[in-house]
Amino acid sequence: xxxxxxxxxxxxxxxxxxxxxxxxxxxxxxxxxxxxxxxxxxxxxxxxxxxxxxxxxxxxxxxxxxxxxxxxxxxxxxxxxxxxxxxxxxxxxxxxxxxxxxxxxxxxxxxxxxxxxxxxxxxxxxxxxxxxxxxxxxxxxxxxxxxxxxxxxxxxxxxxxxxxxxxxxxxxxxxxxxxxxxxxxxxxxxxxxxxxxxxxxxxxxxxxxxxxxxxxxxxxxxxxxxxxxxxxxxxxxxxxxxxxxxxxxxxxxxxxxxxxxxxxxxxxxxxxxxxxxxxxxxxxxxxxxxxxxxxxxxxxxxxxxxxxxxxxxxxxxxxxxxxxxxxxxxxxxxxxxxxxxxxxxxxxxxxxxxxxxxxxxxxxxxxxxxxxxxxxxxxxxxxxxxxxxxxxxxxxxxxxxxxxxxxxxxxxxxxxxxxxxxxxxxxxxxx
Amino acid sequence: xxxxxxxxxxxxxxxxxxxxxxxxxxxxxxxxxxxxxxxxxxxxxxxxxxxxxxxxxxxxxxxxxxxxxxxxxxxxxxxxxxxxxxxxxxxxxxxxxxxxxxxxxxxxxxxxxxxxxxxxxxxxxxxxxxxxxxxxxxxxxxxxxxxxxxxxxxxxxxxxxxxxxxxxxxxxxxxxxxxxxxxxxxxxxxxxxxxxxxxxxxxxxxxxxxxxxxxxxxxxxxxxxxxxxxxxxxxxxxxxxxxxxxxxxxxxx
Numbered sequence: 001x002x003x004x005x006x007x008x009x010x011x012x013x014x015x016x017x018x019x020x021x022x023x024x025x026x027x028x029x030x031x032x033x034x035x036x037x038x039x040x041x042x043x044x045x046x047x048x049x050x051x052x053x054x055x056x057x058x059x060x061x062x063x064x065x066x067x068x069x070x071x072x073x074x075x076x077x078x079x080x081x082x083x084x085x086x087x088x089x090x091x092x093x094x095x096x097x098x099x100x101x102x103x104x105x106x107x108x109x110x111x112x113x114x115x116x117x118x119x120x121x122x123x124x125x126x127x128x129x130x131x132x133x134x135x136x137x138x139x140x141x142x143x144x145x146x147x148x149x150x151x152x153x154x155x156x157x158x159x160x161x162x163x164x165x166x167x168x169x170x171x172x173x174x175x176x177x178x179x180x181x182x183x184x185x186x187x188x189x190x191x192x193x194x195x196x197x198x199x200x201x202x203x204x205x206x207x208x209x210x211x212x213x214x215x216x217x218x219x220x221x222x223x224x225x226x227x228x229x230x231x232x233x234x235x236x237x238x239x240x241x242x243x244x245x246x247x248x249x250x251x252x253x254x255x256x257x258x259x260x261x262x263x264x265x266x267x268x269x270x271x272x273x274x275x276x277x278x279x280x281x282x283x284x285x286x287x288x289x290x291x292x293x294x295x296x297x298x299x300x301x302x303x304x305x306x307x308x309x310x311x312x313x314x315x316x317x318x319x320x321x322x323x324x325x326x327x328x329x330x331x332x333x334x335x336x337x338x339x340x341x342x343x344x345x346x347x348x349x350x351x352x353x354x355x356x357x358x359x360x361x362x363x364x365x366x367x368x369x370x371x372x373x374x375x376x377x378x379x380x381x382x383x384x385x386x387x388x389x390x391x392x393x394x395x396x397x398x399x400x401x402x403x404x405x406x407x408x409x410x411x412x413x414x415x416x417x418x419x420x421x422x423x424x425x426x427x428x429x430x431x
Numbered sequence: 432x433x434x435x436x437x438x439x440x441x442x443x444x445x446x447x448x449x450x451x452x453x454x455x456x457x458x459x460x461x462x463x464x465x466x467x468x469x470x471x472x473x474x475x476x477x478x479x480x481x482x483x484x485x486x487x488x489x490x491x492x493x494x495x496x497x498x499x500x501x502x503x504x505x506x507x508x509x510x511x512x513x514x515x516x517x518x519x520x521x522x523x524x525x526x527x528x529x530x531x532x533x534x535x536x537x538x539x540x541x542x543x544x545x546x547x548x549x550x551x552x553x554x555x556x557x558x559x560x561x562x563x564x565x566x567x568x569x570x571x572x573x574x575x576x577x578x579x580x581x582x583x584x585x586x587x588x589x590x591x592x593x594x595x596x597x598x599x600x601x602x603x604x605x606x607x608x609x610x611x612x613x614x615x616x617x618x619x620x621x622x623x624x625x626x627x628x629x630x631x632x633x634x635x636x637x638x639x640x641x642x643x644x645x646x647x648x649x650x651x652x653x654x655x656x657x658x659x660x661x662x663x664x665x666x667x668x669x670x671x672x673x674x675x676x677x678x679x680x681x682x683x684x
Binding site: 377378379380382383384385386387388389390391393394397398400401402404405 | 480503515521533
């Protein structure tokens with residue numbers, strides 16, 4: 001399809017917001033119209049054939065869909081039954097489907113937030129991920145940002161329950177395109193956990209283009225989990241940016257178990273001294289699934305700590321990519337930044353790409369990175385088999401053990417056990 | 432029980448076993464001794480089915496079946512056990528879960544019902560006493576961070592749990608202090624019966640002070656060059672391996 005022509009019509013017929021948010025949309029539309037969709041020759045998109053996913057039968061709508069609250073129930077994950085529920089259908093925030101178990105939590109449409117007491121926050125921080133992703137795909141999302149949500153956890157508030165964002169794509173009549181937009185403010189000394197999960201209804205494919213920008217203020221603690229276990233026809237490109245505006249603690253776990261072409265950008269922007277950040281990822285792939293994790297840890301000020309561990313298991317013809325950037329700006333002395341990416345290839349035709357990228361402009365820092373791509377340890381395999389454990393089970397045990405240190409980072413007990421079970425089933429099924 | 436006939440094996444291009452003949456009957460304990468590099472550990476590995484070694488000739492009969500034709504897991508399920516010289520550390524695999532899987536896969540193979548949690552726990556407690564192994568060790572990842580002695584005791588513990596017909600102990604005594612050696616030997620002595628057999632691979636005679644073998648074989652340069660009773664072990668201890676080497680080299684001239 002010709003994306004420019006298709007979306008031009010959509011944009012012109014959409015009701016863009018008034019005021020600053022409207023100008024933001026218009027400005028980004030102009031960017032998209034100039035740049036178009038990223039091509040493979042674009043270094044950042046070398047392994048993600050994003051353009052091919054915009055097929056002729058793509059459907060993009062901005063109005064209400066027929067999906068109802070009751071349809072969500074089937075997607076509720078163990079351990080999150082009491083969570084604060086936020087729902088996007090086809091990329092549009094559904095105010096009516098919101099269900100908050102922590103009454104202090106603020107959840108409203110981005111358009112509303114751009115006009116009330118949150119106006120200046122929205123104006124300052126909406127689009128904070130754009131400098132890191134100056135491409136058409138990011139701009140396309142921003143062009144339709146008024147369908148997004150604003151979430152705020154007030155100062156000194158510790159949420160009792162996690163926030164779960166359900167992204168539902170109605171794929172009953174064709175390839176569904178969705179563009180969720182999220183802006184989150186975790187205020188001073190607040191604590192919250194946010195989980196995002198993605199689900200298709202119907203048998204057609206889906207393509208999601210998401211941008212989620214999260215600001216974490218002084219002494220706040222924020223945990224983030226992104227779980228992708230969609231159908232093979234579910235394609236995804238998403239950017240999550242977590243900005244530490246004050247000295248704070250952030251922790252993220254990105255788990256990709258299924259999908260078509262999946263591209264996850266995760267940015268940890270450390271804008272205050274003594275920030276602490278943890279980034280974990282697991283991709284367990286088979287079939288033709290292609291998962292591409294691009295992470296950025298950007299240290300602007302001194303004395304920050306970050307630790308990153310991504311692990312991949314590739315079976316079938318799947319391919320996993322990890323691209324990990326660490327920036328240490330010239331003022332960011334005493335930065336401690338660690339990065340590790342480990343991959344195991346099971347399928348003969350599976351592949352892995354790994355690319356650490358460290359750019360260090362300060363001279364008193366500790367940074368390390370390491371990556372491995374290999375097969376299962378033959379000695380360990382033989383040891384298990386020599387005790388009478390079949391090759392298949394021995395392999396499954398070792399792969400499960402490999403995935404375990406990422407899985408253990410999921411702090412919601414019921415959810416962790418659920419993912420553990422998904423992984424165990426997958427491993428014994430495939431290997 | 433085990434009948435090895437003219438067994439030859441190599442790793443890559445290097446010929447290591449050059450024709451081993453050995454018969455082991457139920458109730459017997461055999462010790463294989465020999466200088467470093469004589470092929471002792473290779474013999475243990477080939478019997479257990481390690482793929483790094485290529486069998487180039489000969490045959491091995493185990494309880495009426497062609498051992499060399501079986502996968503490592505089937506050999507184990509038929510009743511062969513190898514206590515590793517270097518037990519592998521496997522982070523993320525719990526020792527208990529591993530042993531339970533092994534025990535139940537073997538039971539299934541032999542047409543028995545799997546042990547339920549309570550039965551398994553009971554058996555485990557009983558066998559733990561035997562090798563004086565601590566519960567806390569078994570709740571940890573397999574061999575991860577275990578001391579040398581703990582790893583070897585864990586091997587004997589697994590042997591006790593799996594109740595093999597033939598157990599091969601590959602230099603189980605290496606790196607053990609006297610106390611650990613006694614515990615390991617005690618485990619073996621308690622488990623020995625008229626129905627099972629042991630093949631003890633060792634470099635030194637000292638383990639044989641605790642586990643008294645019925646037969647001692649000296650492996651040198653890929654062949655068993657001398658067999659005898661436990662007195663042979665004492666002779667080796669006294670004279671060293673040089674006299675064997677001298678005898679063999681003399682015979683070759």
